Amino acid sequence: xxxxxxxxxxxxxxxxxxxxxxxxxxxxxxxxxxxxxxxxxxxxxxxxxxxxxxxxxxxxxxxxxxxxxxxxxxxxxxxxxxxxxxxxxxxxxxxxxxxxxxxxxxxxxxxxxxxxxxxxxxxxxxxxxxxxxxxxxxxxxxxxxxxxxxxxxxxxxxxxxxxxxxxxxxxxxxxxxxxxxxxxxxxxxxxxxxxxxxxxxxxxxxxxxxxxxxxxxxxxxxxxxxxxxxxxxxxxxxxxxxxxxxxxxxxxxxxxxxxxxxxxxxxxxxxxxxxxxxxxxxxxxxxxxxxxxxxxxxxxxxxxxxxxxxxxxxxxxxxxxxxxxxxxxxxxxxxxxxxxxxxxxxxxxxxxxxxxxxxxxxxxxxxxxxxxxxxxxxxxxxxxxxxxxxxxxxxxxxxxxxxxxxxxxxxxxxxxxxxxxxxxxxxxxxxxxxxxxxxxxxxxxxxxxxxxxxxxxxxxxxxxxxxxxxxxxxxxxxxxxxxxxxxxxxxxxx
Numbered sequence: 001x002x003x004x005x006x007x008x009x010x011x012x013x014x015x016x017x018x019x020x021x022x023x024x025x026x027x028x029x030x031x032x033x034x035x036x037x038x039x040x041x042x043x044x045x046x047x048x049x050x051x052x053x054x055x056x057x058x059x060x061x062x063x064x065x066x067x068x069x070x071x072x073x074x075x076x077x078x079x080x081x082x083x084x085x086x087x088x089x090x091x092x093x094x095x096x097x098x099x100x101x102x103x104x105x106x107x108x109x110x111x112x113x114x115x116x117x118x119x120x121x122x123x124x125x126x127x128x129x130x131x132x133x134x135x136x137x138x139x140x141x142x143x144x145x146x147x148x149x150x151x152x153x154x155x156x157x158x159x160x161x162x163x164x165x166x167x168x169x170x171x172x173x174x175x176x177x178x179x180x181x182x183x184x185x186x187x188x189x190x191x192x193x194x195x196x197x198x199x200x201x202x203x204x205x206x207x208x209x210x211x212x213x214x215x216x217x218x219x220x221x222x223x224x225x226x227x228x229x230x231x232x233x234x235x236x237x238x239x240x241x242x243x244x245x246x247x248x249x250x251x252x253x254x255x256x257x258x259x260x261x262x263x264x265x266x267x268x269x270x271x272x273x274x275x276x277x278x279x280x281x282x283x284x285x286x287x288x289x290x291x292x293x294x295x296x297x298x299x300x301x302x303x304x305x306x307x308x309x310x311x312x313x314x315x316x317x318x319x320x321x322x323x324x325x326x327x328x329x330x331x332x333x334x335x336x337x338x339x340x341x342x343x344x345x346x347x348x349x350x351x352x353x354x355x356x357x358x359x360x361x362x363x364x365x366x367x368x369x370x371x372x373x374x375x376x377x378x379x380x381x382x383x384x385x386x387x388x389x390x391x392x393x394x395x396x397x398x399x400x401x402x403x404x405x406x407x408x409x410x411x412x413x414x415x416x417x418x419x420x421x422x423x424x425x426x427x428x429x430x431x432x433x434x435x436x437x438x439x440x441x442x443x444x445x446x447x448x449x450x451x452x453x454x455x456x457x458x459x460x461x462x463x464x465x466x467x468x469x470x471x472x473x474x475x476x477x478x479x480x481x482x483x484x485x486x487x488x489x490x491x492x493x494x
Contacts, residue, residue, distance in 0.1 A: 003060035005103060007130035011060065018106035019059040026052050026119060029111060034119040036063055036102050037260070041137060041468060042074055042347070043399040044493070045260040047102060047123060055119070062101040065125060067094045070135050073471040074348070074489050075185050080467070090463065091135070093127050100125040100133060110257075113222035114265040122253065135464060140457065141252055141401035144408040147456075149298055151415065156303075157404060158245035158292035158388070159255055161396050164237050164279050165212045166191035166272045188492035191272050197236030197285070205232045209239065212271045216241065219265040225254050234360075235285025245292065248408075252400035259396075276494045277351040277395040280487040286354035288361055289394040291345075292379070293407055294387065295326065305330070306380065306387040316369045317424040322378050322387065331367055331389055332421040333414020334376055334407065338365040340450025341406035342393060342436055343443035343469060348494075349476045350486050351395035352443070355436050357429035362392050364433040366425040373428035375436065393436065397494040409456030440473045 005011035026034060034055035037047040048063050071080045071094065080094065081087030088094040104121035112118045125133045132139055148155060168189045181187050194212055195205040206213065213230050216239075220227040226244035233240050243254065259275055266273045278286050294305045305327035311320035319328040334341075346352060354361045360372050368374030372392070380387025394403050413419075425431060437443035444466045447453060454462050472489075479485040 004062045004101060004126075004130065005060045008103065008126055008132075009130070010103075015106060022059060022106040022109045022121075023056045025109060025111075026056060029119070030117065031111070031119045032117040034121060035112070036104055036121050036123050038065070038069075038102055038123045038125060039138060039256045039399065039401070040069060040072070041135075041399060041465070042494075043256065043259070043397060045256060049118075052119075055121075059104060059106050059121075062103040062123075062126070064099040065102045066097055067100045067125075068097045070094070070100075070125070070133070071468070073468050073475075074493070075472070075475065077184075077471070079471045090460070093133075099128060101128060102126075108253075110223055112261075113219055114261070114268055122257075134458065135461060137399050137401040137405075138252070140461065141249060141405045141408075144405040144456065145249060147412060148295075148408050151412070152298045153295045153304065154298050154301075155248035155404070155408065156245050156294050156296055156388075157248045157251035159243040159251055159258075160240065160290040160292065160390075161242075161255070161258070161275075162233050162238060162240045162287035162289070163273060163275045163396050164235070164284075164287065165194050165209070165216075165239055165266060166237050166274070167194055167212075168267075168270050168272050183488065185488040185492060188487060189272055193237040194271070195232060195237060197238060198234060199232070200234045201232055206230075212266055212269070212273075213239065215265050215269055215271070216262050219261045220258060223257055223261055225258055233285065233287075235287075236281075236283065238285055238287060245294075248293075248404050252404050255400040274491055274494060275396040276486075276490040277346070277348065277397065278353050278486075280483050280491055286359065286361060287396050288354065288392060289396040289398060289403070291391045291394055291403060291407065292388050293391065293404075294389070295330065295411075303385050303387060305389070306385055307382045309382050317426070319367070319378070319421045319424070322369065322381055323389075326415065327387070327389070328421060329414040329417075329419050330411040331376060331378065331414070332419035333411040333417075334389065334391060335365055335367060335421055336414060336419060337406075337410035337450055337453055338375060338393065339434065339437055339443070339446040340453045341410055341447070343440060343447050343465075344402045344406040345391070345394040345398055346443070347398055347402075347440075347469060348395065348490055349440050349473055350490050351397070352437070352439050354395065355438060362436060363429060364425075364431050364435050366428050366431060366433050367421055368426070368428060369424045371425065371428060374425055375428075378424070397490070405457065406453065409453050412456070413452040440469060444469055444473070
C-alpha cells in the first residue's frame, strides 16, 4: 500500500533516504518529541507535537491538521463561515473544518537548542486525496520560482531584519499568563528596554544588550542559519540581524525559522522579541525588513544583474550604469508593481505607519543609487559580483514566501515587457512621484487592480488574501482603542 507521501507523488529515492536518515537521528538523539511546523498566511508557525515514535511514522504518512488554520485572520478568528451552506464555495476542500494533512520535509529536521529533547520539521499541507493545497504560501513561492526557472534564472536573497527585544518585567506572573486577563487576543507582557536607543551602532549599547543578543546568536547558529552580524539600531530596544545571501526558498525558510526560534528562546530567558513594525510605545522607531535580491544564471550561477562595464553614455543615475538589461527590467518591474505588492510586503495595519519622510523608510515609488531613502536601493557596480537590488518596502512580520513571490511576479513582468526604469532619485522625500499606499485597505485594492500580480498569484488566492486581510483592517477601524488593538493583535503575537 502506498504511503501518503507516495500518494502525493513526492516520495522518491532521495526523500526515502532523507526519511530514513531523520528517523535514525530522532532515535539516536534520544528525542522525546518532534514538532511538525507549518508557516501560516501571517508568517506564524503552527503545527502539532508528536512523540518520537509517532513522528517517525508521520515522516511518510503525515499528520492531520484542521483546515481552518488557513482561514484565520491575525486575531485567530476564522474569516469564512465553514459550517454554513456556501460558506466555503470559493475554497473547495475547506468546508466543515475538514482535515488537511501536514507532510514534513525529512531533510528539514532540526534539534531545537532551547527545548530539551525536542526536534522540529518543516511541513506543508496537502488535501486528503494527495493534491496540493494552493493557498499554502510556501507552495506559492515554489511555483513562482518555477516560472523564474523557466526563464533560465534562479533568485538569490539576503535578509536584513530589524526587530525589538524587551525584558519581561515579571516572566513568571505577567499579565499575559494571568487567567483574569485572558482575552481574544490577550495582553502582551509588561516589558522594559534592553537599551535606551538613539545611539546608532553604539558599542556601549550592544554591551548593555549582550545577554539577549547572545541568545539570538546561539539560537540562530544552532539552527544552522547563516547569521552574519547583529547590530544596535537607532530606536530604543531595537536591533538588527543580517544574514548571508542564499537561494530565495532557503532565505524564506530561514526567516520563518529565525523569527520562530528567537521568540521562543528569548521568552524562556525572560525576554520578549517582537517583529511588529511599530511597537505600541511612544518614541519608537519603525522596524523594516530590507530584502536584497539578484538573479543568477540557472546553469552557471553567475549574477545576471552585474555589468562588466557601465553602458556607454550613462551616469550613476541611469540604471544601465550599474545593472544589466535584465537587472534594469527587473528593477522597472518592481517599480511598476510597487503599489500592488505593498500589502504582501507590509501586511499589517501597523506597518503602514512606517512610510514617512526622512525615516530611512520609503514613501514614494522610486529607486536610488545606494540611497536608503528610496524604496529600491541599487547596490554594487560594474564588475561587482554582489550587485543587487534592495527592496525596503517590507516589514519584519511579513510572510516571507509572499514577500519574495511578489518580487518574482513583478520582476518577471518587467522582463516580459522589456520595461526600463526612470533615472534614479536624488531626493526621495521631495518628489511628486507615485506614492506607496498609506493604509492596508488601499494596498489591498491596489493588489486587486494589479493584473500581473493577480495573474501571478492567481485570482483565487488574491480574493482569499483580500478577504482575510480586510477582516483585520475592518476590525481595526471599528476598535474603540486602536493602540490597544495593535498591542494585543501584533505586539503579543508577532
